[in-house]
Structures are given as C-alpha cells and as structure tokens.
Amino acid sequence: MGLEISVIIPTYNREARLQAAVDSVIAQTFPPHEIILVDDGSTDHTGEVIRKLQHPAVTYLFQKNSGSGAARNLGIERATGNWIAFLDSDDLWAENKLQHAADLIMRRPEVDFIHSNRKHRWPDGREDQGRVGVGVREMTDKVFLLQNWALKTSTVLIKKSLLSALGGYFMEERRTCQDYELFWRAVIRSSGIGYVESLDVTVLLSEDGASRAKDAARLICDNIYAMERVIRWIEARREDARYAEILRRRQVYEFQRLFTQRILQGELYPLLNDIRTCAQTNSVLKALKAFLSASRQAIALGSHT
Structure with missing residues (x-):
C-alpha cells in the first residue's frame, strides 16, 4: 500500500x-x-x-x-x-x-x-x-x-x-x-x-472574545485533567518518567494561571469548585498545599511587622 x-x-x-x-x-x-x-x-x-x-x-x-x-x-x-x-x-x-x-x-x-x-x-x-x-x-x-x-x-x-x-x-x-x-x-x-x-x-478566529474569556477557566481545568490522564498512562505503560515530570510541571503552572485568573476576577465560589476538581490530580494537590503553606507563612510574618 x-x-x-x-x-x-x-x-x-x-x-x-x-x-x-x-x-x-x-x-x-x-x-x-x-x-x-x-x-x-x-x-x-x-x-x-x-x-x-x-x-x-x-x-x-x-x-x-x-x-x-x-x-x-x-x-x-x-x-x-x-x-x-x-x-x-x-x-x-x-x-x-x-x-x-x-x-x-x-x-x-x-x-x-x-x-x-x-x-x-x-x-x-x-x-x-x-x-x-x-x-x-x-x-x-x-x-x-x-x-x-x-x-x-x-x-x-x-x-x-x-x-x-x-x-x-x-x-x-x-x-x-x-x-x-x-x-x-x-x-x-x-x-x-x-x-x-x-x-x-x-x-x-471568532469575534467572541467574551466567550473565550468565560471559557478560559474550564479550558485550564480540562487541560490539567488531560495531563493527569496522560501521566497515569505513562506510569501504567512504564514509559520514560521524564515525560510525566514535564507534564506535572505544566499542571502546576496551569493551576497557578487558573488561581490568578479567578482571584483577579473576584470569582471565589468558582475557584472553590476548581480547587475541588483540580485537587484530584496529585501534582496540583501538592502545589496547592505548598501555596497555602507559603500564604500562611506570609500572613504570619506580616502580623509581626
């Protein structure tokens, strides 16, 4: 053929x-x-x-x-x-x-x-x-x-x-x-x-920039989910672990983008739902814990100044 x-x-x-x-x-x-x-x-x-x-x-x-x-x-x-x-x-x-x-x-x-x-x-x-x-x-x-x-x-x-x-x-x-x-x-x-x-x-490209902005958070969540799916596929098939690590770093970056966007737009309730969804991925859960720990330390330092 x-x-x-x-x-x-x-x-x-x-x-x-x-x-x-x-x-x-x-x-x-x-x-x-x-x-x-x-x-x-x-x-x-x-x-x-x-x-x-x-x-x-x-x-x-x-x-x-x-x-x-x-x-x-x-x-x-x-x-x-x-x-x-x-x-x-x-x-x-x-x-x-x-x-x-x-x-x-x-x-x-x-x-x-x-x-x-x-x-x-x-x-x-x-x-x-x-x-x-x-x-x-x-x-x-x-x-x-x-x-x-x-x-x-x-x-x-x-x-x-x-x-x-x-x-x-x-x-x-x-x-x-x-x-x-x-x-x-x-x-x-x-x-x-x-x-x-x-x-x-x-x-x-379409003219509907407002729609794109509205869907941005959902796209980020789906992206994080897709990466988690591939990470599990890599682990199950024993593919090169370097590829999983690259995707884990990308997951953390995407979560940080999502968090920043929600905060800037004042969307606290959607942020809680995003955290609940994204926390199902190990990489993002670790990043979230590190972020909250750093935030608590910053607040504690600020209270002593």
Whole structure:
C-alpha cells in the first residue's frame, strides 16, 4: 500500500465555514485518499451543506451530539488510509499541506507523527506570521516538543499504526483538550516526529472574545485533567518518567494561571469548585498545599511587622 491519507473533519453548526474548509482539502496538490465529514448532531443547515458537496472522496457520517472527540473517533474507526489527518471545520489548509507531509514521509520513513506551522487570521483580516516558536527542526525532539507545546489539531497527521498502539483514541468525557491528551500520548510513543515549517494551516478566529474569556477557566481545568490522564498512562505503560515530570510541571503552572485568573476576577465560589476538581490530580494537590503553606507563612510574618 502506498501513502493514503484519510482526512477527518468533525463539525457542529458550521454551515457558514464548512464549505471553505472542505474546499481547501479538495484543492490539495496531493489528493487525499478520502475525506470523512462527521456531523456531531448539528441543528443548523450543516447537513445540507455536506449533502450538496457531491465529491467522490467525501463520506458523510452523522452522530448525536457527543463532542468533537467522539466525532473524530468515529472518523478514525471508519478511515481506510494508513495516515490520518485532522482538520477542524473552521480552519483552512494551504493547497500544499498534504504534499509537504508526503515529501517529509518520503525523506524520513521513520516518521509517524507530523505537525506543521500555522497562522491565525482575525475577523478584520489581520494575520500573524507563524505560531510555532524558533528552534523546532524537521525532526523534533520529544522533550523539546512537550516543553514547548504549540500544536493545533489541524496541523497534525498521525500514522494509523501509531494511533492503534496508543490504547485508545480521543477521550470523550471532556469537551475540550481531547486533542492535547491524544497528541501527548502519540508524541511520547512516536518513532519519529516530523515538522513542516511552512504555514500550511490558517486558524480562523471568532469575534467572541467574551466567550473565550468565560471559557478560559474550564479550558485550564480540562487541560490539567488531560495531563493527569496522560501521566497515569505513562506510569501504567512504564514509559520514560521524564515525560510525566514535564507534564506535572505544566499542571502546576496551569493551576497557578487558573488561581490568578479567578482571584483577579473576584470569582471565589468558582475557584472553590476548581480547587475541588483540580485537587484530584496529585501534582496540583501538592502545589496547592505548598501555596497555602507559603500564604500562611506570609500572613504570619506580616502580623509581626
């Protein structure tokens, strides 16, 4: 079997943007083996947009609303290619996205995980010039990547055999950070991580900054949960303990961000719920105890001045 790339696009109520996303896949100079569109129970006209595509490479699947993780899992189960590429339905690929990946696979056959650079586009048309920091090479070091995480779902391709070796695909119990959780496991298990420097993906941002701010705390909690899940996976499979330690340090940093955000916004009751949730992770529990101990010492010193 030659190189066959299955493209999985989960979507939910994206009637305005879905067509452009699919068109960016159809226009690839390296044609995809198949395009699997998974409608996660849309209530708008997304289904009609998909049915009008009339392209032989497109497969349309519908499921009741279960989240993007479940939608991607359904797509993986149906995929027949030996590589899987992911595209969010509100993002766009440059026409050479798959060609660049194919070229890298030909040069470095040990590669089983590929990510690329990307740019963000704001509603007013502004664009940045790359979201992946300097220092990333064509063959990416695992420790470097885990310490300097800059992956976006739409930039990633994973060999099907690597996905099958992970002991499960995207987690479905949380609606966010499922991609991070799977990609961390894939990076740790990978035989070779390839990086394409060109800006092969455009992430289209929405205007709803208020919604993003409101969801920030939930995203941080889900991120901490995802890291704990991977840490337990590392320990159960006896993977390199260095990777677990990197994620533990990231957990503590994320909790500190969450704590600071809640305090600045005066959200004390939500903070208590966050502490209750995050305290289920050993790393954050230790960080919380250390923080409270330091706070008590500071208060005690202040009372004697």
